[in-house]
Amino acid sequence: xxxxxxxxxxxxxxxxxxxxxxRVDPMVRYFQDIIEHFRTLEKCDTExxxxxxxxxxxxxxxxxxxxxxxxxxxxxxxxAPLREGxxxxxxxxxxxxxxxxxx
Amino acid sequence: MDLSFETVIGLExxxxxxxxxxxxxxxxxxxxxxxxxxxxxxxxxxLPGSLPSLNRRALELGVKAALALDCSVNAMxxxxxxxxxxxxxxxxxxxxxxxxxxxxxxxxxxxxxxxVKNINITRLHLEEDAGKLVHKTADGRLSGASFSLVDYNxxxxxxxEIVSEPELSSxxxxxxxxxxxxxxxxxxxxSDGDMESGSLRVDAxxxxxxxxxxxxxxxxxxxxxxxxxxxxxxxxxxxxxREILLNGEEIVQETRHWDDGAGVTRSSRSKEEAHDYxxxxxxxxPPIKIDEELVKYIGCSLPELPWDxxxxxxxxxxxxxxxxxxxxxxxxVALYLEKTVAFGADRQLAANWVRTYIxxxxxxxxxxxxxxxxxxxxxxxxxxxVKQGSLSSTxxxxxxxxxxxxxxxxGAAMEKSGISAGxxxxxxxxxxxxxxxxxxxxxxxxxxxxGDTAVRKRKYLMGLVMKEIRGQAAGExxxxxxxxxxGSIRDRSL
Numbered sequence: 026x027x028x029x030x031x032x033x034x035x036x037x038x039x040x041x042x043x044x045x046x047x048r049v050d051p052m053v054r055y056f057q058d059i060i061e062h063f064r065t066l067e068k069c070d071t072e073x074x075x076x077x078x079x080x081x082x083x084x085x086x087x088x089x090x091x092x093x094x095x096x097x098x099x100x101x102x103x104x105a106p107l108r109e110g111x112x113x114x115x116x117x118x119x120x121x122x123x124x125x126x127x128x
Numbered sequence: 129m130d131l132s133f134e135t136v137i138g139l140e141x142x143x144x145x146x147x148x149x150x151x152x153x154x155x156x157x158x159x160x161x162x163x164x165x166x167x168x169x170x171x172x173x174x175l176p177g178s179l180p181s182l183n184r185r186a187l188e189l190g191v192k193a194a195l196a197l198d199c200s201v202n203a204m205x206x207x208x209x210x211x212x213x214x215x216x217x218x219x220x221x222x223x224x225x226x227x228x229x230x231x232x233x234x235x236x237x238x239x240x241x242x243x244v245k246n247i248n249i250t251r252l253h254l255e256e257d258a259g260k261l262v263h264k265t266a267d268g269r270l271s272g273a274s275f276s277l278v279d280y281n282x283x284x285x286x287x288x289e290i291v292s293e294p295e296l297s298s299x300x301x302x303x304x305x306x307x308x309x310x311x312x313x314x315x316x317x318x319s320d321g322d323m324e325s326g327s328l329r330v331d332a333x334x335x336x337x338x339x340x341x342x343x344x345x346x347x348x349x350x351x352x353x354x355x356x357x358x359x360x361x362x363x364x365x366x367x368x369x370r371e372i373l374l375n376g377e378e379i380v381q382e383t384r385h386w387d388d389g390a391g392v393t394r395s396s397r398s399k400e401e402a403h404d405y406x407x408x409x410x411x412x413x414p415p416i417k418i419d420e421e422l423v424k425y426i427g428c429s430l431p432e433l434p435w436d437x438x439x440x441x442x443x444x445x446x447x448x449x450x451x452x453x454x455x456x457x458x459x460x461v462a463l464y465l466e467k468t469v470a471f472g473a474d475r476q477l478a479a480n481w482v483r484t485y486i487x488x489x490x491x492x493x494x495x496x497x498x499x500x501x502x503x504x505x506x507x508x509x510x511x512x513x514v515k516q517g518s519l520s521s522t523x524x525x526x527x528x529x530x531x532x533x534x535x536x537x538x539g540a541a542m543e544k545s546g547i548s549a550g551x552x553x554x555x556x557x558x559x560x561x562x563x564x565x566x567x568x569x570x571x572x573x574x575x576x577x578x579g580d581t582a583v584r585k586r587k588y589l590m591g592l593v594m595k596e597i598r599g600q601a602a603g604e605x606x607x608x609x610x611x612x613x614x615g616s617i618r619d620r621s622l
Contacts, residue, residue: 039404041213083414084417085182085414092156111165111166111279112164115215115278118276
């Protein structure tokens with residue numbers, strides 16, 4: 026798959042990143058390098074192997090439904106670059122963005 | 129050429145599962161009326177190094193709902209990361225399910241205008257909810273705000289997403305489908321199903337099939353926050369799409385947001401495609417083997433489903449559609465009714481009384497039906513009197529009121545109300561007749577004088593007496609009492 030400027034700008038938009046024009050070209054090359062690396066990986070013979078056979082025969086461990094309060098919430102809030110009262114404060118989002126809009 | 133259209137609707141219903149803790153961490157699930165960012169931890173804040181840990185109860189509730197929807201539960205299921213950048217997702221991905229959902233291929237009957245229609249269910253999968261954003265503009269609009277405030281209390285709360293096949297053909301069917309799911313999840317205690325508070329959310333996909341063979345693109349509608357809003361949004365969209373097709377134009381495949389105030393859907397600028405989400409298996413959660421025994425156990429412990437119960441009430445009990453719906457949608461109500469019948473009450477009578485009076489008392493007092501002062505046994509003994517004719521319905525209603533107010537049994541309540549099974553006493557009847565006649569001297573005069581309107585006046589006064597004694601005497605008894613009292617008045621006036 027050939028990566029071009031359009032792909033880079035599209036991914037940047039999804040990631041809400043602004044890329045200065047002079048950075049676009051180097052990004053295209055980085056993207057191409059990454060894709061090239063995966064082409065190398067693709068040469069491995071994976072016939073008959075579950076693509077995500079990461080866990081062997083173990084099933085996911087389950088946790089009992091017992092609520093617990095985390096006692097360092099205030100510390101977490103204080104670590105945030107911006108906050109207002111108990112809210113985290115973030116720059117407004119350009120565009121609606123929330124594609125699944127569960128909120 | 130006259131064109132006709134068929135509407136095709138598919139729904140995605142998100143149901144918040146009734147767990148105590150979140151899907152992948154132990155934070156409490158309470159987010160309504162809770163201080164912002166109280167129930168959060170490194171996992172649901174997406175802090176580096178935190179790992180998810182799957183809630184067993186959420187999985188079980190998902191299986192329960194899936195089995196009730198007649199789905200096949202997959203023996204192995206797994207979670208995927210759905211990537212998108214938005215501040216309501218601190219990890220920048222939502223843990224959801226993709227290629228192997230918890231359950232697939234179910235169906236659910238909906239009842240509309242006396243017909244049953246089976247709606248096929250594509251899948252049921254589990255996912256975590258996102259946080260909530262508060263946009264800081266005076267009018268609450270997104271545009272123009274310079275920053276947003278984020279509350280992650282809701283982030284990570286477990287949801288089951290139930291996806292229907294595109295088999296609903298009208299807003300009314302969509303409405304009935306959502307209401308049936310809501311009744312089901314409440315009945316199974318899988319969720320509180322409250323749409324207003326957001327425990328049940330719906331996204332609708334709608335398209336039009338035109339009689340000339342054209343098939344309009346599918347449009348997804350979001351931001352419908354009530355069943356009514358969903359119906360209105362679908363009605364609006366049907367008209368909009370048909371107009372486009374009638375003009376010979378193409379419908380744009382897109383996501384549109386419902387604006388409830390303006391009563392319109394608006395194009396959303398979001399253009400993400402499925403591949404933009406870069407779904408990939410959640411590496412921090414191994415695939416989950418669903419224990420066959422657990423599925424069997426949950427399957428066996430499912431109560432009789434509301435639609436089966438409803439069918440039984442119609443077929444075996446002879447109840448009306450309306451009665452059988454309202455009496456079967458809540459399991460506690462259904463059990464109350466069935467116990468009342470088991471204690472000897474007539475089915476139809478019990479159904480009427482539970483639906484009319486017991487449910488009303490439950491709503492008025494806010495006391496759960498199982499905690500009401502009058503239990504099924506008490507109601508049954510009252511209804512036995514009604515069935516035998518020893519208590520009129522009106523009198524029985526008063527007795528029921530006393531049973532509730534004082535928490536007493538039927539006998540004591542009847543004594544208290546001065547009602548004895550069999551009607552009012554002779555003295556009480558005579559006393560009432562005399563009082564009514566005295567209070568209406570003009571009518572009484574006409575009756576005694578035997579004028580043209582005497583018969584009508586007599587009927588009117590007898591009606592007043594009947595009302596006073598709450599119908600606790602037969603018409604002949606009242607008539608006899610009238611004759612006797614009128615006789616003595618006549619004697620007195622001579």
